[in-house]
Amino acid sequence: MNEIANRFNIDGGPVDFEPGQTILQAALAAGVFIPHLCAHPEFTPHGSCKLCTVTVNGRSGSACTIAAMPGMDVQSDTPELNSRRRVLLQMLFVEGHHFCPGCEKSGNCTLQALAYEMEMLTPHFAHFFPDRPVDASHPDVLLDLNRCVMCELCVRASRDFDGKNVFSLAGRGMASKIVVNSPTGLLGDSDLAVTDRAATICPVGAILPKRVGYKVPIGERLYDPIPISAQVGRLSGATAESGCCGCGSGASGGGCGATASATVAQKEA
Amino acid sequence: MPPPLAAKPKLKIATTSLSGCFGCHTSLCDIDERILELAEVAEFDRSPLTDIKHCSAHVDIGLIEGSVCNAENVHVLREFRASCKILVALGACAVNGGLPASRNALDVADCLQRVYCERGVGRHQVPNDPELPLLLDKVRPINEVVRIDYFIPGCPPSGDAIWKFLTDLIAGRMPRLEHGLLRFD
Ligand code: SF4
Ligand code: SF4
Ligand code: FES
Numbered sequence: 001m002n003e004i005a006n007r008f009n010i011d012g013g014p015v016d017f018e019p020g021q022t023i024l025q026a027a028l029a030a031g032v033f034i035p036h037l038c039a040h041p042e043f044t045p046h047g048s049c050k051l052c053t054v055t056v057n058g059r060s061g062s063a064c065t066i067a068a069m070p071g072m073d074v075q076s077d078t079p080e081l082n083s084r085r086r087v088l089l090q091m092l093f094v095e096g097h098h099f100c101p102g103c104e105k106s107g108n109c110t111l112q113a114l115a116y117e118m119e120m121l122t123p124h125f126a127h128f129f130p131d132r133p134v135d136a137s138h139p140d141v142l143l144d145l146n147r148c149v150m151c152e153l154c155v156r157a158s159r160d161f162d163g164k165n166v167f168s169l170a171g172r173g174m175a176s177k178i179v180v181n182s183p184t185g186l187l188g189d190s191d192l193a194v195t196d197r198a199a200t201i202c203p204v205g206a207i208l209p210k211r212v213g214y215k216v217p218i219g220e221r222l223y224d225p226i227p228i229s230a231q232v233g234r235l236s237g238a239t240a241e242s243g244c245c246g247c248g249s250g251a252s253g254g255g256c257g258a259t260a261s262a263t264v265a266q267k268e269a
Numbered sequence: 270m271p272p273p274l275a276a277k278p279k280l281k282i283a284t285t286s287l288s289g290c291f292g293c294h295t296s297l298c299d300i301d302e303r304i305l306e307l308a309e310v311a312e313f314d315r316s317p318l319t320d321i322k323h324c325s326a327h328v329d330i331g332l333i334e335g336s337v338c339n340a341e342n343v344h345v346l347r348e349f350r351a352s353c354k355i356l357v358a359l360g361a362c363a364v365n366g367g368l369p370a371s372r373n374a375l376d377v378a379d380c381l382q383r384v385y386c387e388r389g390v391g392r393h394q395v396p397n398d399p400e401l402p403l404l405l406d407k408v409r410p411i412n413e414v415v416r417i418d419y420f421i422p423g424c425p426p427s428g429d430a431i432w433k434f435l436t437d438l439i440a441g442r443m444p445r446l447e448h449g450l451l452r453f454d
Binding site: 093097098099100101102103106107112115116119121122123124126127129130131218224227 | 358361364365366367368370371373374407409410412413417419420421422424445446448449451452453454
């Protein structure tokens with residue numbers, strides 16, 4: 001009997017996979033971009049944002065959680081799926097307060113980069129304009145829940161990489177929010193360090209290292225020159241960004257300006 | 270053979286700023302000498318460039334910067350909607366509320382009190398001249414008040430983005446801002 005090849009199709013093109021890979025992992029490794037926000041190569045998939053939703057043999061599912069199987073027929077880059085993704089992005093934008101011109105993450109932000117990719121011109125829906133807490137109690141890290149998209153990357157990074165459990169998701173539905181594990185609930189009273197993976201993993205501007213603002217000028221940041229869809233190598237983990245704030249330096253292990261200067265600031269303190 | 274563009278009756282373009290900083294109008298000026306090309310096919314109706322106070326009955330393209338902060342903004346926006354065939358939200362404030370909407374988390378009365386009575390110089394009272402438009406309690410993007418046909422995001426959108434959009438629209442193409450021109454910051 002012939003062995004079945006570890007190969008499936010995305011949008012009609014063949015993608016080879018290693019057993020154990022998800023559709024998203026296999027696609028990115030093969031250089032095929034599938035929009036995604038809550039998935040990250042270093043952490044187990046979470047499947048919450050649904051931006052990576054693809055059609056697999058006629059059924060919808062999250063590319064980041066479905067295991068790649070031989071012979072699957074996957075649709076991803078279709079007008080219908082992309083317009084659904086645009087709607088999801090619009091809902092994320094109106095549900096938080098995303099004033100990009102006033103956000104230090106602008107240009108380095110995955111949410112924004114995906115909105116560019118999906119050609120989102122307007123958030124369309126009525127804005128919530130929420131009033132959520134901004135926690136500036138930590139000497140080196142800022143937490144602004146108005147920009148949180150609840151991807152739980154900080155939760156996963158703190159638990160699985162830093163071994164600290166600083167962050168958790170609490171509440172349900174509209175009341176869901178990120179909470180901080182400290183006696184006061186404030187970041188300053190937690191054992192988060194700016195060198196922690198959790199301090200730099202946030203794909204949006206909700207968790208930001210302090211005192212590094214505008215180190216890389218707007219216009220020269222990660223997604224300014226090259227669209228996110230053309231950065232599959234980095235997104236697949238082929239070029240590590242571990243320890244980096246997503247500043248575009250591509251440095252790993254704290255070599256980027258943000259982490260380096262934050263470390264200096266911490267030593268000076 | 271179709272007549273050359275310039276032989277057609279000129280399009281009317283109207284522009285205004287609601288609660289904005291005029292940055293988007295400044296960006297419009299950043300189309301630089303291309304404004305002469307624009308002038309061959311279009312003329313400005315109501316606009317700070319012409320100082321015409323009210324729109325003509327039939328305007329082809331209305332460009333609006335700024336968000337809806339007060340009663341006068343609502344009035345002007347409705348006039349534009351009634352006069353303009355195509356209404357375009359120009360820039361972050363018009364598209365999503367922008368910087369003015371940052372006050373939405375605050376109480377307006379408290380804001381006025383703090384600014385004019387506690388920190389203000391001079392009379393230490395909230396201005397209440399009948400000529401001053403009443404503030405809305407929340408700042409709104411313009412599509413939450415009237416129907417909008419197109420959106421050009423950016424704070425401000427670049428002159429190149431505005432040019433690309435206008436030339437697409439005038440030539441009858443679906444306006445499209447590709448990577449680099451589509452920006453939120
Ligand atoms: S987090 Fe991203 S989308 Fe939100 S304001 Fe900042 S740059 Fe814009
Ligand atoms: S704070 Fe950032 S990393 Fe954490 S859940 Fe919110 S968006 Fe995700
Ligand atoms: S990336 Fe798959 S659900 Fe978020």
